[in-house]
Amino acid sequence: MIDCVNYLQVTGVPRKKSRNPASRRAELKRLMLAHETVSVERLCGLLDASPATIRRDLAALEAEGTLERTRGGAAVQVLRFADQNFAKRELEDVDEKHRLAEAAIRFIPAGGTVFLNDGSTIVAVAKAIVSSGLEVFAATPAVNVASKLAESPHVTTCLLGGFMRTTSLATTGHFTQSMVSQINADVAIIAPDAISLEAGITFVDPNDAALAQRMMEQSHHTIILATARKLNARCRVTAAAVSKISHLITGSAATIAELAAAGVTIIVAD
Numbered sequence: 001m002i003d004c005v006n007y008l009q010v011t012g013v014p015r016k017k018s019r020n021p022a023s024r025r026a027e028l029k030r031l032m033l034a035h036e037t038v039s040v041e042r043l044c045g046l047l048d049a050s051p052a053t054i055r056r057d058l059a060a061l062e063a064e065g066t067l068e069r070t071r072g073g074a075a076v077q078v079l080r081f082a083d084q085n086f087a088k089r090e091l092e093d094v095d096e097k098h099r100l101a102e103a104a105i106r107f108i109p110a111g112g113t114v115f116l117n118d119g120s121t122i123v124a125v126a127k128a129i130v131s132s133g134l135e136v137f138a139a140t141p142a143v144n145v146a147s148k149l150a151e152s153p154h155v156t157t158c159l160l161g162g163f164m165r166t167t168s169l170a171t172t173g174h175f176t177q178s179m180v181s182q183i184n185a186d187v188a189i190i191a192p193d194a195i196s197l198e199a200g201i202t203f204v205d206p207n208d209a210a211l212a213q214r215m216m217e218q219s220h221h222t223i224i225l226a227t228a229r230k231l232n233a234r235c236r237v238t239a240a241a242v243s244k245i246s247h248l249i250t251g252s253a254a255t256i257a258e259l260a261a262a263g264v265t266i267i268v269a270d
Contacts, residue, residue, distance in 0.1 A: 021057065024047060024049065024057060025057050028047060028057055028058075028061065029061065031046055037073060038073050040073050041073075043073070096228065096252075097121045099251055100250070101121070101127065101225075104128070105134060107187050107247065108136055108187055108189075111136070112136055112187070113139070114186065114187050114189060115138075115140070115180070115189065115190075115215040116140040116189050117189075117211065117215065118144075118170035119168075119191045121191035121225050122225075125225070126138075126145045127148060130149065130155070135154040137156045138155055139180070139185070140157070140160065141159075142169070143164075143170065159171070160176045160180060161179060162176030180215055183218060185215070185219040186220055187219055188216050189225065190224055191226070192230065192235075195232075195233070196233060196234050197259055198234070199238055200238045200244075201224060201238065201241075202234050202237060204235045209239040213240055216239070216244055221247075222246050223246060223247050223248075224248045224249070225250075226250050228255065231250060231252070242264050245265075248267070249267045250268060251268070251269055
């Protein structure tokens with residue numbers, strides 16, 4: 001069944017000059033991680049700020065040791081691979097991820113328990129939870145997701161323990177799965193690497209697939225979030241068949257006919 005719901009119409013939210021310095025500098029750092037070296041002129045365009053403002057921000061971040069000023073711009077000094085990789089992915093499909101996140105949190109009951117895996121789409125979900133003021137118990141293997149959730153006094157955040165993956169800064173392995181097995185959740189919100197009728201919910205890493213599978217087993221409902229680029233695609237390891245999905249939330253109705261015909265309940269957040 002296809003349920004097309006207009007949760008938010010986000011088509012390029014304009015950046016505002018009234019943004020406070022702290023949030024502007026956080027955005028500036030994120031852009032620097034993604035692009036490594038950026039000119040003042042380009043930063044002015046991306047952040048809709050004056051050259052003088054950008055130069056003040058760069059000077060402040062240089063004093064923190066975050067970056068190094070260059071002629072006409074700045075460059076990050078030392079990058080963890082995971083930070084840079086995530087920053088680049090976070091810049092992809094930004095509006096669509098925001099719409100998916102807003103749609104997904106409607107399935108979290110107030111005072112309920114939710115599993116969140118890792119990834120830039122799940123960070124968008126964490127931001128939506130915090131901004132909504134929702135009271136919830138959330139368990140996640142992702143350090144950045146847990147950190148964002150911890151900003152809300154209404155969220156009890158459980159960071160699942162385990163071995164830290166340097167590529168994603170998320171925990172993995174037996175200990176992580178063992179903790180999941182002790183938690184009974186209302187809903188698991190999972191962002192896979194790909195989804196297709198034939199292969200199901202798939203991941204590149206077998207540990208990610210195993211953790212998602214365990215989260216789904218421990219939850220009453222499973223909500224899958226997939227941007228358009230992940231639909232009708234397959235990765236190395238299958239976590240579960242599409243029949244295990246309660247709802248699939250995506251941002252495009254263009255390529256969902258096959259999944260819908262198979263009985264997958266789909267919400268198009270456009």
